[in-house]
Amino acid sequence: MLRILSILMACTALTACSGGDGTNPINGDGGSSGGGSTGGTGGIGDDDASPNASIERYEDDGQARDILYNADDDTFIVDNLAFDGSGVYERDNVVPTVNSFRVYENNNTTERRAYKALYLESTSGLSRVAIVRTGSYQGFGFGGFVYARDGGVDLPSTGSATFTGAYAGMRVFNGAGGLQYTQADAELIVDFEDFDATRAVEGFLTNREVLNQSGAVIDTLPTLIFSTGSITDAGEISGVASSDRFDVDSGEIVDFETGNYYAIIGGAEADEIVGVVVVTADDPDRDNVTIQETGAFIVYETP
Secondary structure (H helix, E strand, C coil), X not given: CEEEEEEECCCCCEEECCCCCCCCCCCCCCCCCCCCECCCCCCCXXXXXXXXXXXXXXXXXXXXXXXXXXXXXCEEEECCCCCCCCCEEEECCCCCEECCEEEEEECCCCCCCXXXXXXXXXXXXXXXXXXXEECCCCCXXXXXXXXXXXXXXXXXXXXXXXEEEXXXXXXXXXXXXXXXXXXXXXEEEEECCCCCCCCEEEEEEEEEEEECCCCCEEEEECCEEEEEEEECCCCEEEEEEEEEEEECCCCEEEEEEEEEEEEEEECCCCCEEEEEEEEEEECCCCCCCEEEEEEEEEEEECC
C-alpha cells in the first residue's frame, strides 16, 4: 500500500506540502530524482520551489488528511472526510472512467454521504493529479485536490510549444445538492522564447461536456479560457480562467465562470504539464445556486 497523496478538507487556496526530507508523498518511492522534493508552506511559486526538485501542491485552508492507494485491489483509503464511512474508495461501478481519468467512490452505504474521486497519472509516471468532491451537501461540501511532479525539469530557453491532452472535473453546488462530472479537451501554449522576461502561458478547455452520475452527457459548456499566466523558474504556472455564455433573456454575451488554473511543467524533456482548474459561476437555470467546478488535466507536447 502506497501513500501517494495528501488531501485537504473544505479548501480554497494553495500550498506546498512539506517534504524537505527528500521524500515525495505523491509517489511513495521514498525519494525522487533531481534533488529531492520541494518543502515548506505557501502558495504557487514559493521561493523554496526548485527546478531540480519534485513539487507537490494542494489546497490550503483545511485540515490535511492522507490518501493511501492499494494497487493490489485498485482502491483508495481517504482519512477523515466527514461521513464518508470507512474511507475506502473503490472504482465506480457505474462510471469507472471519465475522459481517461479513473473514477472512485466511497463504499459507504449507511451514512449516505457519497464522495467521488478522480485520478490520473501521466504516461511517463512523472506527473499525477487527484480530486475528491461530494455532492451530498447543500453547500460545496468537503473535498480537495493535489497535483505533483516527480523529479526536476530542465526548461527550454527558446521557442514555444503546444501541449494537448485530457481534462476531467466535478461540479458541485452551493444552494443545492448534487454532483456532476465534466470532460473537455485541454490545450496550453507555452512561450519559451523570452522565458526570463515573460514566462508566458495561455490555453483553453474546449468541447466541454457535463455528465450525470450515470455517465450520460446532459449539457455542454462554453470554452474556458486560460488568460496569459506566469511561469516560475521551477516550472510552476498560475493564471486566471474564465468563460462567457449567451444569455437568452437579454440576447447578449455575459460573463459566466471565473476562477484560476495552476500547473507544473514536468517530464524528462519538459514535455508534459499537470494542473488543476477551479471556477465558480451563478447557475443560469436556478436562482440562488452557485456552481463550483474543480477539474484537472495532464497535457503533452505536440510535435
